[in-house]
Amino acid sequence: MRNFEFHRPQSVADAVTLLQGNDAAKLLAGGQSLLPVMKLDLAQPSDLVSLAGIPGLKEIRSEGNDLVIGALVTHHEVASSPEVRQRIPGLAALAGGIGDAQIRNRGTIGGSLAHADPAADYPAAVLALGATIVTDRRSIAADDYFTGLFSTALAPDEIITAVRFPVPERSAYAKFPHPASKYAVVGVMVAKTAGGVRVAVTGAGSKVFRLSALEKSLSENFTSQAASAVEVAPGDLRTGGEASPEYLAHLVKVMAKRAIQACS
Amino acid sequence: MSSEGLGVSVARKEDRRFLLGKGRYTDDLTLPGQSYAVFVRSPHAHATIRSIDASQALKAPGVLAVLTGADVAADDLGGIPCGWTIHNKDGSAMVAPPHPALAQGKARHAGDPVVMVIAETRTQAKDAAQLVEVDYEPHPAVAHLNAAVADGAPKVWDEAPGNVCFDWHLGDSEATDAEFAKADRIVSIDLTNSRVAPNAIEPRAANGHFDDVDDRYTLYTTSQNPHLTRLLLGAFTLKVPEHKLRVVAPDVGGGFGSKIFHYAEELLVLWASKRVGHPVKWTSDRSEAFLSDAHGRDHVSHAELALTADGHFRGLRVRTLANMGAYLSTFAPAIPTYLHATLLSGPYVIPAIYAEVKAIFTNTVPVDAVRGAGRPEATYLLERLVDKAARELGIDRVEIRRKNLIQPDQFPYQTPVALQYDIGDYPATLDMALQAIDYDKFADRKAESEKRGKLRGFGVSTYIEACGIAPSALVGALGAGAGLYESATVRVHPTGSVTVFTGTHSHGQGHETTFAQLVNERLGVPVESVDVVHGDTDRIAFGMGTYGSRSAAVGGSAIYKAIDKIVEKSKKIAAHLLEASVADIEFEDGKFRVAGTDREKTFGEIAFTAYVPHNYPIETTEPGLEDSAFYDPKNFTFPGGCHLVEVEVDPETGVVEVVEVAIADDVGVIINPMIVDGQAHGGLAHGIGQALLEEAVYSDDGQLLSGSFMSYCMPRAADLPSFKVGNHVTACTHNPIGIKGVGEVGAIGVPPAVINAVIDALAPLGVTDISMPATPEKVWRAIQAAQGGAA
Amino acid sequence: MATISLIVNEKNHVVDVEARTLLVELLREHLLLTGTHVGCDTSQCGACTVWVDAKSVKSCAMLAVEADGAAVTTIEGLAKNGSMHPMQEAFHTCHGLQCGFCTPGMVMRSTELIQRNPNPTEDEVRHGLEGNLCRCTGYHNIVKAVLSAAETVRGGAQ
Secondary structure, three states: OOOOEEEOOOOHHHHHHHHOOOOOEEEEOOOOOHHHHHHOOOOOOOEEEEOOOOOOOOOEEEEOOEEEEEOOOEHHHHHHOHHHHHHOHHHHHHHOOOOOHHHHHHOEHHHHHHHOOOOOOHHHHHHHOOOEEEEOOOEEEHHHHEEEOOEEOOOOOOOEEEEEEEOOOEEEEEEEEOOOOOOEEEEEEEEEEOOEEEEEEEOOOOOOEEOHHHHHHHHHOOOOHHHHHOOOOHHHOOOOOOOOHHHHHHHHHHHHHHHHHHHO | OOOOOOOOOOOOOOHHHHHOOOOOEHHHOOOOOOEEEEEEEOOOOOEEEEEEEOHHHHHOOOEEEEEEHHHHHHOOOOOOOOOEOOEOOOOOEOOOOOOOOOOOOEEOOOOOEEEEEEEOOHHHHHHHHOOOEEEEEEOOOOOOHHHHOOOOOOOOOOOOHHHEEEEEEEEOHHHHHHHHHOOOEEEEEEEEEEEEOOOOOOOOEEEEEEEOOOOEEEEEEOOOOHHHHHHHHHHHHOOOOHHHEEEEOOEOOOOOOOOOOOOHHHHHHHHHHHHHOOOEEEEOOHHHHHHHOOEEEEEEEEEEEEEOOOOOEEEEEEEEEEEEEOOOOOOHHHOOOOOOHHHOOOOEOOOEEEEEEEEEEOOOOOEOOOOOOOHHHHHHHHHHHHHHHHHHHOOOHHHHHHHHEOOHHHOOEEOOOOOEEOOOOHHHHHHHHHHHHOHHHHHHHHHHHHHOOOEEEEEEEEEEOOEOOOOHHHHHHOOEOOOOOEEEEEEEOOOOOEEEEEOOOOOOOOHHHHHHHHHHHHHOOOHHHEEEEOOEOOOOOOOOOOOOOOHHHHHHHHHHHHHHHHHHHHHHHHHHHHOOOHHHEEEEOOEEEEOOOOOEEEHHHHHHHHHOOOOOOOOOOOOOOEEEEEEOOOOOEOOEEEEEEEEEEOOOOOOEEEEEEEEEEEOEOOOOHHHHHHHHHHHHHHHHHHHHHOOOOEOOOOOEOOOOOOOOOOOOHHHOOOOEEEEOOOOOOOOOOOEOOOOOHHHHHHHHHHHHHHHHHHHHHOOOOOOOOOOHHHHHHHHHHHOOOOO | OEEEEEEEOOEEEEEEEOOOOEHHHHHHHHOOOOOOOOOOOOOOOOOOEEEEOOEEEEOOOOEHHHHOOOEEEOHHHOOEOOEOOHHHHHHHHOOOOOOOOOHHHHHHHHHHHHHHOOOOOHHHHHHHOOOOOOOOOOOHHHHHHHHHHHHHHHHHHO
């Protein structure tokens, strides 16, 4: 690993200042994605700005019909939070299936969303639940947030502070994990929300995406048969990985079906 | 009877240090003045090294030296030798290309070490290694067997036309042809035995120290056999006489074959230590381990079985291509030949067998022994073929095996492929395993699985293995460069406690406990009063280490022989003290007694007398109580048994779950049942890993695609069920304890049982073949193809 | 270089480290606590598992500077007053270790597992250990040891 300057600011504003004008600086939250890539020299930041010293980013709270989860809340805390388990059990279950226990003790929701790994689990939840990414300067709708492979709508010096989830009527996540890495080969989150049915797929593409055809048929008739009927074109899916696009397309349907069954 | 002798599950003596975090593994040891080595390895599978520019690296902080193949050549270090020579069908010797410790002229696989950087800290060495510039001219490379033997394939070595290392055969071709000519049925199969990476959880490490005061080298290394490493360093690579070389293998975090071999890094840290005047330590990263530890398996075979109409085996023909990788590792040529083709009779009566094995060079990491080594390949081939024969002839899979098993009254049994099995009871282990898994109720379980949308399959494998390899004269005649005996010294201390020095090496097997149990069994000394010393060439006279399930069968026998001498001498001392004739002294339960009387001396009293010889038969007997023995096995040992597996396949995703494993092994006499079961468990996980999860995948141009635990799937706890393990003992007839060996049985027996179970589950859908590893996508595609789907 | 202070196995330490120093490097190379092992470079094997503020983490996926002010427990700190933790005892009696290399991480994670879930099923234990690799035992006796230790601890709490 290349060396770097380590910073531990006490406020979001100070953290933003440290990022400004330094393209080679990176934020550090739980580090469960960033440190492994830095160890392999795949990322070589000049500065790491740790968020760990900033108060107020570790809360889970209800605000009206929303559940607000601070950026530094760990996967384990989401998975074991009575509030999340009661209000959005599908989200708690998703968080409880990320990586492994040790990773869930360190990895954070904010870190996962900022990293935007195309095979991460949280993006599926954020997109399917129609969540809002709250940053130091604005709120970004999930539909506008994921812009591509490992890329997001965040400005280089912008910091996620929380994620706001509208509580759905029902939701569930079905994941086909990679046997070695435990990332999602395909993960499908299905949510019945006030604004209609939303279905998000992670793993299968260069970024998380919605299955609008399935959302439409589920809005009319919320049954698992709808998943089998929907057409997923292999051509739209990731290539070059271990799984072929045909298999990925098939898994999208199967995981969608299982997610629907789990939230029926 | 003693309470800690044979057959007792004594909890392990070695556990405490590991559980308290006080184990001493090679990387844990930091010597005064320690420096650190990092290797720059070729990113190309095949390339000419045009030039190396180390100028920037040499200027980096803390750097002590940057060494290359030219330095290795200038100092006349020997190439890494291959310890086994195989001869071609025409009697000529195999092609054994040079294997310089650092690449000279060309790199021949991705990961081939090119430059060694030594610095004061590990971090400095890593930083400086980034500054070394190597100018490569890449060449076409070849990784896979069928591509390597194709016309016009890239040549790994100019001296090996067609990339052939050797073209070898075993068995009677004419007799086999005759059986095929009169056979009622012939069943054939094409198989790939997938390539695996060994992946002991402790990565390899080596710490070399040259002491210029004593003019002596010490190597701390992650080795399964420190004496063999010293032998090869002394005679071939470092070329220093053995009294000037000490090799220590301290606690070693698993081996599985990969730490048998003498690796270049072991030589290089010693050599570099003398050059830089500091101890030099190298510790492998996992990514580096994937590119530098010898891999295993990687066979492509075509096999044919000749049968009578009622399913009796008459003849077997096998053609195998075996991948050697880019260089010949220490025992590589022996694996697909004498540890594979000789096993092709399995536990069956097959009157004629003929096997041809071609070993092939490719631009990949060398391939050598991994847990089982050759025997899993033979078992997989035979058990897949037998299952296919059962299906094609419409005979029950269990019955076709039962019909062909060698019967208990047929031992000793001479196979047509050189081995003579001494003893076994294969029908007994088959029945025992069937009972353990409740075979009669399989249909009920299958129906229950089906209700949950799962396809359940049952798989069987009856197997034998050959271990405790075996008379030195025989292996020498077959091409081995070493003897394969074992040594032991039993030192009885004046107060009656005992230290055992063994030439085997324990890296998980529990010898510190089981060998103490042997002493307890024979001398009555409590296990806690027996220490077992292993892994240090300065403390142990000689040894051949631990691999091939040999330690208890060969090393334990050496301990028994040394104890025989101790008992014999003790009887003389007892006879003197008890004023009786030696012939009248009986030894039982730790006491020497004059037969038919109550006059006795304890073993402790004899030991004390031996060291305080005031009243002593000094005219005929030397003081002291210590003896050594070397044991050279009379034959291989032949563990065998039956492994049964039930799987559930999710037809929607192709995911295979192993839901039941029941095995019955005959590993001979058991010292410690708990440890024996533990060895079986580990082997089963290894074998199930190969069958379903693990594969070292190379691209066509020689890049290892599954080169980390992110992509190479190691079995985890949730991938496996609990195992039902049973044992049926027939005692080995030719060693003094009756032990056969258990370290590899799981990895040998279970892979075909898993695949046979998967095929059984999918057979109703029309699937007849699936290769290892049976990954979800592969299973899903097989289902689609069988059903005429688009995939 | 950064100066950090932390508690390791109930002992205070003040150490100078480079920013890039991993927690496991601090433990093994600076504090000479070599019971914590490194088995991979991609944070899968779990041999480096320690507790940071009472939670099991992979010390190869955490910077030493991130542990500034934290309380770290390694395998060397698990036994108290010379007697092994019930999890260590259970690994011994159930033969839950062979080569011993994965054992420290396995024990640290298993101990957290039964703290969070005092009465786990076999399936919960198997899934709870998915961050730890063992090549020797086939996990059979590790699972047995964790279930046995859970029972011991439950018994002791009653």
